Amino acid sequence: MNKLEPILLLKSGQSLFGIELRYVREIVSDFPVFPLPAKLPHISHLALLRGTPYAVLNSEYFLQIEHKAMGRLVILIAQMAIFADEAVQSIPPEQLSRHENESELETSFVKQVVQYRNRIIPILDIQAILNDQPDFKFISI
Amino acid sequence: MGENIDSLLSELAELNENIYNSARDLKSAIEVNGNSVNITGELFRAFHTIKGLGGMSGFSSLSQFSHEVENLLDRIRKAEHPCTFKVVNLLILSTEIIDRFADSIRTIGTDAVEETVLNSFRRKLAEEMNATPVGNGKDSTQLDFLPPGLVRQLNDMELARLKENVRKNHPIYFLDVSFPFESFDTGLRKIQDGINRDGEIIATLPGEEAATDTHISFCLLLASPQPPEDIRELAPDTSVLTMIHEPFPQPDHKTTAPAPAPAPAPAQSSGDRTVKVQLKELDLLLQDMEEMAMVKNQIEATLAPLSSAGEIGHVAQQARFQLNVLEQRIASFQKRVIHYRMVPLASIFRRLESSTIRTAAELGKNIQLIFDDGNARVDKQITDALVEPLIHLLRNAVDHGIENPITRIKRGKPENGRIELTAYQQGSSVFIEIADDGEGMNTATLLKKALGSGLAEKKKKYSDNEILDFIFQPGFSTSKKITDISGRGVGMDVVQTELNKLGGTIRIQTTMGKGSHFYIQIPVTQAILPVFFISSGDTVLGIPSLFVKSIQPYEAGRCVYVQDQLYYRLNEEPFRAIHLPRLLGVDDLETDLRVVVQIRHFDQLFAFLVEDVIEEKEVTITPLKGKLSQLPLFSAICNFSAQSVGYILDVPQLISLLRGSHEQT
Numbered sequence: 001m002n003k004l005e006p007i008l009l010l011k012s013g014q015s016l017f018g019i020e021l022r023y024v025r026e027i028v029s030d031f032p033v034f035p036l037p038a039k040l041p042h043i044s045h046l047a048l049l050r051g052t053p054y055a056v057l058n059s060e061y062f063l064q065i066e067h068k069a070m071g072r073l074v075i076l077i078a079q080m081a082i083f084a085d086e087a088v089q090s091i092p093p094e095q096l097s098r099h100e101n102e103s104e105l106e107t108s109f110v111k112q113v114v115q116y117r118n119r120i121i122p123i124l125d126i127q128a129i130l131n132d133q134p135d136f137k138f139i140s141i
Numbered sequence: 142m143g144e145n146i147d148s149l150l151s152e153l154a155e156l157n158e159n160i161y162n163s164a165r166d167l168k169s170a171i172e173v174n175g176n177s178v179n180i181t182g183e184l185f186r187a188f189h190t191i192k193g194l195g196g197m198s199g200f201s202s203l204s205q206f207s208h209e210v211e212n213l214l215d216r217i218r219k220a221e222h223p224c225t226f227k228v229v230n231l232l233i234l235s236t237e238i239i240d241r242f243a244d245s246i247r248t249i250g251t252d253a254v255e256e257t258v259l260n261s262f263r264r265k266l267a268e269e270m271n272a273t274p275v276g277n278g279k280d281s282t283q284l285d286f287l288p289p290g291l292v293r294q295l296n297d298m299e300l301a302r303l304k305e306n307v308r309k310n311h312p313i314y315f316l317d318v319s320f321p322f323e324s325f326d327t328g329l330r331k332i333q334d335g336i337n338r339d340g341e342i343i344a345t346l347p348g349e350e351a352a353t354d355t356h357i358s359f360c361l362l363l364a365s366p367q368p369p370e371d372i373r374e375l376a377p378d379t380s381v382l383t384m385i386h387e388p389f390p391q392p393d394h395k396t397t398a399p400a401p402a403p404a405p406a407p408a409q410s411s412g413d414r415t416v417k418v419q420l421k422e423l424d425l426l427l428q429d430m431e432e433m434a435m436v437k438n439q440i441e442a443t444l445a446p447l448s449s450a451g452e453i454g455h456v457a458q459q460a461r462f463q464l465n466v467l468e469q470r471i472a473s474f475q476k477r478v479i480h481y482r483m484v485p486l487a488s489i490f491r492r493l494e495s496s497t498i499r500t501a502a503e504l505g506k507n508i509q510l511i512f513d514d515g516n517a518r519v520d521k522q523i524t525d526a527l528v529e530p531l532i533h534l535l536r537n538a539v540d541h542g543i544e545n546p547i548t549r550i551k552r553g554k555p556e557n558g559r560i561e562l563t564a565y566q567q568g569s570s571v572f573i574e575i576a577d578d579g580e581g582m583n584t585a586t587l588l589k590k591a592l593g594s595g596l597a598e599k600k601k602k603y604s605d606n607e608i609l610d611f612i613f614q615p616g617f618s619t620s621k622k623i624t625d626i627s628g629r630g631v632g633m634d635v636v637q638t639e640l641n642k643l644g645g646t647i648r649i650q651t652t653m654g655k656g657s658h659f660y661i662q663i664p665v666t667q668a669i670l671p672v673f674f675i676s677s678g679d680t681v682l683g684i685p686s687l688f689v690k691s692i693q694p695y696e697a698g699r700c701v702y703v704q705d706q707l708y709y710r711l712n713e714e715p716f717r718a719i720h721l722p723r724l725l726g727v728d729d730l731e732t733d734l735r736v737v738v739q740i741r742h743f744d745q746l747f748a749f750l751v752e753d754v755i756e757e758k759e760v761t762i763t764p765l766k767g768k769l770s771q772l773p774l775f776s777a778i779c780n781f782s783a784q785s786v787g788y789i790l791d792v793p794q795l796i797s798l799l800r801g802s803h804e805q806t
Contacts, residue, residue: 032435032439032783034680034785034786035679035680036680036772036788037677037678037680037682037725037727037772037775037788038725038726038727038772038773038774038775039725039726039727040771040772042768042771043768043769043771043772046769046778046786048435048778048786050428050432051428051429051431051432051435051763052428052763053763053765053769053778053786054767054769055767055768055769055771055772057768078767079766079767079768080767080768129768130768133771134771
């Protein structure tokens, strides 16, 4: 079983999710975001921060969180980014407990499901996302 | 890594580059029977310095290796060993070993080079040394024509040089020149420079007369094809030149060796008015400029809603004018930085040549390797990334292309196989060609292999070009034996992939029995590119201009479907076409195609059907990395406006898809 780590708690619409704090590089509020030239299931936009492009992850694909509007914040994680409306707080592991019915919410991109003050929080599996290599079948000439 | 090691590696790299350049100069000197003494002197000093550096830093293996090569050069300097093309090849091979020493020092901190590699080199060195043992045969060189006692004043090296020149029938002079104290150094240098143009100063000795308060004299023993009157002309007016010995007039030139050709000019030193800057520092500068361009776009977007009337409108107009100036300055700055990144292609020739010579030696093939001057300049990052693909192509040319010497002779070809590398710049592309006069490729054999490996289908018909394309498929190999050089089928696909990553492409032409010709096209830089911007739905796409042949209005009636494949007729000829919005999944009923961009890929043409062409401009591009590299068909982005980025299409990948789909029909 994975050891619990400090997380950054994020809010997107009405949903909460967490990212292990060691992966979080920066939280940015004023950023240019651009649509992609082709429709991809796992990347929703391109964010350009100080000249460096980042893939903005599609939270629906990775977390099943429906998020229609663009978030107000971009959270930079490893070489990627994800939208959120609010960075709630960072939480040390001792304040987190494992959710009993973890498998209910687990997907291949959710590392763990934890409980914090009676709220259930899925934690993104950043390594799994980094290793994910989707097969683009839509390209046919 | 310690600062001392960094400094040692930097010095080693510079010395190794000098060795390679001197080896090439030596080759040219041998070709024209020129004077090679200065070059061998430079080479000797370079190896001597490496020996010293290795010894001082505790890298005894490097020091020992340099000492061994130095021994050969010492014998050549003393005219105890002939200077031949084999020596040149050994010197070029030695630069590869020095690279290996440097790699080992850089990565593991010790000078550990594989014994097999060192032993292989040592065997070749020993063969060369033993080919002309020291002191073989009786030295019968006659020197009694010189003033008595002169020979005794010469050291071993000078004596050897004298004998070598006499053996070659070079005219020998012995002069006494007296100079005023205040100008003796410039006067002496003038004479030395004049002689070294086509001859050699063998020894500089004290003058016949003791120095006075006002004058100093030197005796010069020299070999020169120049007549005595020209030699006298070399002395400055303020000096007094006495000819102690001059060669007898030789009207019959048949008895005189042809005048040695001038030694190639040594590479110009850049002096100390330069600084070295790491490539990543230039990248940071470019990144800063890119960010400035974005900020400029954002200011422009902020100013856009301000009306042109009234005081505010006037200020906004002024600001826009200043922003235009800023834009031009940013563009000029970017171009300058890009220019700093450009290096001549010749900077990688050393590694290419040493690897090719080694391969030929391992396979027992004789080759004549011809590289052009390598003046075409390419971005340093691209140049470095080109080394491995080019080495692979050259090694393949030796292994698969050039026949063994016996076969070549039987086929009426010269014993030495010829491999030629040429490079030239055209617009924003550099074209590199590698041609050999070997046996060429048999398309029937290639197709048989492709069928055997499941890459080709039995019932389909393939053109020669399509068959040649199988070479670039993973796992394709025609080699019957697996060796270190080839036969694993993991080569040409990697070559193509690496070139595609650089934004380049590769094509082959081959003629059975006559040889093969590889054509490579790469952009001179990936950092800045002239690009045609086109609109596609809500996004802006860029097509690198180097692929664009023409732009024409779209006419729906020219589209033809053949077996579900889209073709577009241009000048009544159908070209394979791509409906770009449909390919990217952004087309709908509203999509209105208006323009056809004709794409050129070597001798093949394709048509990209697009909505609109916006403009052509030079842009700084940023390669897509990480998750974004999963975006298919795009290789980079660029700053287009405050509202949009431009996505640069990966044209080689698109063409490869097109050709792949064609093969499936």
